Amino acid sequence: MAANDRETSFIHTGEEKDQAFKAVVPPVYKATTYHHADPWDPPPYDYARSGNPTRQAFESALAKLEGGVQGFAFSSGMSAITAALMLFSAGDHLLVTKDCQGGTQRVLRDVFSRFGIEVSYVNTDQLEELQSQRQNNTKAVFVENFSNPFLRVTDIGQVSEWAKSWGLLTLVDNTFLTPYLQRPLSLGADLVIHSASKMIAGHSDVTAGIAVALEPELAHHLYFIQNATGMALSPDDAYQAFRGLKTLPLRMDRAQASALTLAKALTDWPEVTQVYYPGLVTDPGHETAQRTANGFGAMLSFRLESPDRVREMVKRLRLTVIGAGFGGAETSISLPELHCHAALTREERFERGITSNIVRVSVGLENSADIVAEFQRAIHFHQNTARRIPRP
Numbered sequence: 001m002a003a004n005d006r007e008t009s010f011i012h013t014g015e016e017k018d019q020a021f022k023a024v025v026p027p028v029y030k031a032t033t034y035h036h037a038d039p040w041d042p043p044p045y046d047y048a049r050s051g052n053p054t055r056q057a058f059e060s061a062l063a064k065l066e067g068g069v070q071g072f073a074f075s076s077g078m079s080a081i082t083a084a085l086m087l088f089s090a091g092d093h094l095l096v097t098k099d100c101q102g103g104t105q106r107v108l109r110d111v112f113s114r115f116g117i118e119v120s121y122v123n124t125d126q127l128e129e130l131q132s133q134r135q136n137n138t139k140a141v142f143v144e145n146f147s148n149p150f151l152r153v154t155d156i157g158q159v160s161e162w163a164k165s166w167g168l169l170t171l172v173d174n175t176f177l178t179p180y181l182q183r184p185l186s187l188g189a190d191l192v193i194h195s196a197s198k199m200i201a202g203h204s205d206v207t208a209g210i211a212v213a214l215e216p217e218l219a220h221h222l223y224f225i226q227n228a229t230g231m232a233l234s235p236d237d238a239y240q241a242f243r244g245l246k247t248l249p250l251r252m253d254r255a256q257a258s259a260l261t262l263a264k265a266l267t268d269w270p271e272v273t274q275v276y277y278p279g280l281v282t283d284p285g286h287e288t289a290q291r292t293a294n295g296f297g298a299m300l301s302f303r304l305e306s307p308d309r310v311r312e313m314v315k316r317l318r319l320t321v322i323g324a325g326f327g328g329a330e331t332s333i334s335l336p337e338l339h340c341h342a343a344l345t346r347e348e349r350f351e352r353g354i355t356s357n358i359v360r361v362s363v364g365l366e367n368s369a370d371i372v373a374e375f376q377r378a379i380h381f382h383q384n385t386a387r388r389i390p391r392p
């Protein structure tokens with residue numbers, strides 16, 4: 001897809017207009033029930049859990065942007081992931097990205113394990129690991145790309161091809177990259193999932209999830225799960241998320257340009273012992289990211305010398321939000337053990353190298369010099385040359 005088409009398609013998804021009156025945004029249909037004047041020739045909608053025009057507009061827009069047959073919007077990213085995991089049955093085994101977000105690991109460990117689903121965590125950017133961990137009952141690879149918090153880059157095309165050769169499905173959590181930067185279905189994946197609470201909705205004010213299937217058969221199963229479990233997104237939230245989607249390319253371009261600037265600055269400061277950002281040419285995932293994605297995204301992580309340095313940094317931040325979410329207009333940080341990976345046990349975090357000196361950053365839409373100055377003042381303060389930013 002040409003760059004201009006990629007941007008334009010977010011505004012003109014074909015779903016943006018009200019089908020009934022041609023209003024330039026889809027209305028929020030709140031009704032739970034639709035009147036069937038002729039019950040033997042029913043209208044398209046029946047009952048809100050089973051289908052809703054506002055939700056459908058958002059779902060169809062995402063399906064087009066991701067290049068799948070059908071999209072399914074859920075009440076959160078976790079419900080989209082839960083619905084996708086419900087495609088599997090007792091006795092099935094899944095290969096899952098080792099450093100994926102804590103919620104995925106928690107639902108697998110404490111819910112799906114009770115229903116007999118087995119999991120092996122692997123670095124999905126290492127094909128040998130996938131090969132060595134595959135079992136006779138393996139049914140799918142679940143990739144989170146880029147990974148979280150270490151921004152490891154999986155070659156989705158390579159993994160999907162390998163998965164297909166063994167008859168496995170490939171599921172991709174594309175939250176970090178969004179369909180603007182990568183379209184996993186066009187690289188061979190079967191299902192793409194998002195926490196739309198993040199970059200897609202983009203303003204830290206909606207909780208939503210979406211899953212898009214490449215083929216009708218998978219779409220059919222997912223629709224059954226969405227309807228049967230009642231985890232679908234509300235019409236109000238579908239409206240809000242759809243509204244955010246239109247500005248995703250603009251926001252992403254700006255945020256990822258600042259992310260690269262910040263990542264480069266961080267590598268210059270001696271207090272920072274490691275920077276994880278695939279946009280850096282020195283990053284081990286740089287080449288794969290450059291080849292398979294249209295950008296490097298707005299997320300990065302870094303390590304400071306010690307947990308004490310992290311505490312000092314937090315005290316000095318003035319603009320930055322500190323907490324679990326990401327992908328909003330404001331720059332935010334998460335401390336994995338307290339926020340995005342709090343759902344893991346201490347041992348699970350240790351096993352994944354998630355220590356208390358790691359900071360994950362979601363770079364926002366502020367002026368890029370202000371973002372760098374903010375972190376320079378907070379981290380590199382003993383040589384503080386950053387200009388002062390007044391508290392807002």
Ligand SMILES: Cc1ncc(COP(=O)(O)O)c(C=O)c1O
Pocket residue numbers: 076077078079101103144148173175176194195196197207208209324325340
């Ligand atoms: C990559 C990723 N996927 C899914 C989720 C879950 O999304 P939600 O918080 O909307 O349930 C998160 C949450 O942080 C996430 O980081």
